[in-house]
Amino acid sequence: MHINDAVFLEDLCPKFRFRQWRKSIHRFTGKSCIYCGKPSESIDHVLPRSQGGLSITENCVPACLSCNGDKSDENALYWYRRQKFYDPRRAMAIRAWLEGDLRLAIRLLQWANPKFKANNKIYEKGDSKYEAA
Numbered sequence: 586m587h588i589n590d591a592v593f594l595e596d597l598c599p600k601f602r603f604r605q606w607r608k609s610i611h612r613f614t615g616k617s618c619i620y621c622g623k624p625s626e627s628i629d630h631v632l633p634r635s636q637g638g639l640s641i642t643e644n645c646v647p648a649c650l651s652c653n654g655d656k657s658d659e660n661a662l663y664w665y666r667r668q669k670f671y672d673p674r675r676a677m678a679i680r681a682w683l684e685g686d687l688r689l690a691i692r693l694l695q696w697a698n699p700k701f702k703a704n705n706k707i708y709e710k711g712d713s714k715y716e717a718a
């Protein structure tokens with residue numbers, strides 16, 4: 586019984602951590618696709634796994650199923666350049682993301698998508714004396 590329990594927990598924990606990690610990826614972009622801005626429903630490997638891409642934050646971006654499926658095993662930046670919804674600010678954001686500069690990536694995404702500014706409301710109300718500590 587004890588042995589079975591131990592195996593079970595060992596199986597469970599990596600899955601749990603993986604799920605938390607996936608959630609955190611989606612949270613970075615406010616659950617929107619890094620390519621087109623629609624709701625993100627999946628995690629896309631920028632450098633496909635088939636080409637040695639790793640499942641690490643720097644290589645994994647939130648994407649909608651449409652973008653993820655359409656891109657398939659292609660290099661994300663090449664694929665993205667050909668899309669109707671191509672936005673150079675998003676392209677820069679993807680590049681920053683790949684370099685591990687998530688702060689810059691998120692700023693660029695905010696620039697590309699004004700709706701995404703929701704988090705900056707406090708900052709935008711310049712006349713307010715209250716500050717987010």
Ligand SMILES: [Zn+2]
Binds near residue numbers: 618621649651653
């Ligand atoms: Zn998309």
